[in-house]
Amino acid sequence: MVSSTKLKSVDFYRKIPRDLTEASLSGAGLSIVAALFMVFLFGMVLSSYLEVNTTTSVIVDKSTDGDFLRIDFNISFPALSCEFASVDVSDVLGTNRLNITKTIRKFPIDPNLRSTGAEFHSGLTLHLINHGEETKEEFPDGAIPLTSGSFESFTHHFPILVVNFNAPWCYWSNRLKPSWEKAANIIKQKYDPETDGRVLLANVDCTEEPALCKRNHIQGYPSIRIFRKGSDLREDHGHHEHESYYGDRDTESIVKMVDGLVAPIHPETHKVALGGISNDTLKNLKKAPVTGGCRVEGYVRVKKVPGNLVISAHSGAHSFDSSQMNMSHVVSHLSFGRMISSRLLTDMKRLLPYLGQSHDRLDGKAFINQHEFGANVTIEHYLQIVKTEVTTRRSGQEHSIIEEYEYTAHSSVAQTYYLPVAKFHFELSPMQILITEDPKSFSHFITNLCAIIGGVFTVAGILDSIFHNTLRLIKKVELGKNI
Incomplete structure (x- = not known):
């Protein structure tokens, strides 16, 4: 067995008898300042450790949510009857779906957008x-x-x-x-x-x-x-x-x-x-409708290619006077992809600066045709959609936290020889925005903490030594002069 004497020889922290040390007011003051400075630096390091470094990059879209995109909407038409309101979808691949009803709900409304009856089933x-x-x-x-x-x-x-x-x-x-x-x-x-x-x-x-x-x-x-x-x-x-x-x-x-x-x-x-x-x-x-307006709400699933969402009057056994059709509308909600729950955004407030800035470009906006009747006016919206994904690295692997689609919108009004419609042109960007969170490791936090304690302690010791030796030198000089 190793004797206690030999074990003591590896002690890095040899002790000096307390009787051989001397306390001073300057040392006490410097110790208090050093302790406060340590606390201050500890708070800064802890805050930095709790924060997450975020990097933003643009990459080729690597969607994990399949080949289809969900479009949610709630749009009110003060002058389009629910009898004939039709939701149609088409795209550049030749898909053309008319009068979608399975995922669509229609409610009659008055000119002030207030509901006037139960859901209209067509x-x-x-x-x-x-x-x-x-x-x-x-x-x-x-x-x-x-x-x-x-x-x-x-x-x-x-x-x-x-x-x-x-x-x-x-x-x-x-x-x-x-x-x-x-x-x-x-x-x-x-x-x-x-x-x-x-x-x-x-x-x-x-x-x-x-x-x-x-x-x-x-x-x-x-x-x-x-x-x-x-x-x-x-x-x-x-x-x-x-x-x-x-x-x-x-x-x-x-x-x-x-x-x-x-x-x-x-x-x-x-x-x-x-x-x-x-x-x-x-x-x-x-x-029969007691008012001439309709609120159309629901969702459709479309392929991730350029296409159109069209809302218009449609019937296989009726004719329409295009000069009388007024496609004015108010967009209460329009979004693409899966909806982000408010609870998730509340729990992850740090993401707010990066998300939710442009996923509701048209929400709450009114597009009104000022003509007395319709005057063959079509209202079109051009939407450029970009996917935004937030990932975090844990245990060396990336994990997706949130995926959402944001869009920019440009709207125009144009006269047409055909039946007026409200048309939403959408086009998905082949690129996506990738926001990566890099949380700091606990070992990095401990290293910084040790560096703070050791560094401040050493620097304070050096300052105390300089201050103490300076005072001793001054006293010797004064003694020499008196002799």
Whole structure:
């Protein structure tokens, strides 16, 4: 065994007996200053250790989230009806998806962007509508033409008023006309307006009565509306709540629909009988919009190639007057990629200077067409998208913390000969911004801490020695002079 004497010989810190040392006021003061300086430097080193060094670089996009990009949006159109609002997606590879509904929700709104009803479901408008066989046979007009002056009196006189809002130039209105007039004559014979008085079929020419059509929020031709006497008056808006018919447009289907509406009404008292309207009739009816606006929200998934997100009026059985379409809109939200939760950003406040600066360029902005009607104005947005990724190095390996897509936006308004739309052109950059966090190692922190303690202690000792020897020299000089 090694003796204690030999073990003591390797002591780096040999002790001097306390009786052989002498304390001084200057040494005490210097020790206090040195201790305070050590504390100050310790705080700076600790702060530096807790901070994370961040480096930013631009590299070729190495996306880990697949070949598709998610686009989330919430856009309000004060003058586009939910009946016809359609979300379409296309790209340079030839992908062309029309009237996406699975991930889209539509809510009717008023001109002040306030919701006026429940979610609008457009599923009934998607199936192919039967117009019957085309014929050149002329039928006597059975439907009554209505004007702004006569419209209110007819809606208050007949328990059921079925109105065809049309335009003479419209192809679909002309396709409907033979079936409609033939059905009107059949209904007139079955339910005579003079003796029965339960139902009447009528026409409104929207080129002659634009104000009447606008008041009933007619944006596509033809639109078949069902008005009910008395029970449909809305006190808060002064409008009549009514339904739209989305079923087949052949004579047989129209007559069957009217029969279903009239069946529950007693022919003498005009009171609604028990039982109500049949399910076959109800499936083709939907509450008509009480306002002409729509809020479109949801998301779509697109390929990571240049493409377009288009919102417009679309229907396979209606025509639109492009000069009357107004595509003004307010963007409440538009973002690309996975959303960053507010909790994550709160927990990682250090990332705020690098993130969230340009992922909401259009949020809260309004794009208003100032023309009285539409004037064939298309509003387009050009979006350049860049991916930003934040990674951290732990145990020598990189780990991704956050991935988000930021974009720049440039908007323009242009007149078009076609149907006006709201179009969002998007293009992803082949490069991405990589932000790398390099946390300091604990060994680096300990090394700096030891350097502070040893360095300050040594420098303070040197200063104390210089100060002490200087005082001794001064005292010797004074003694020499006195001798």
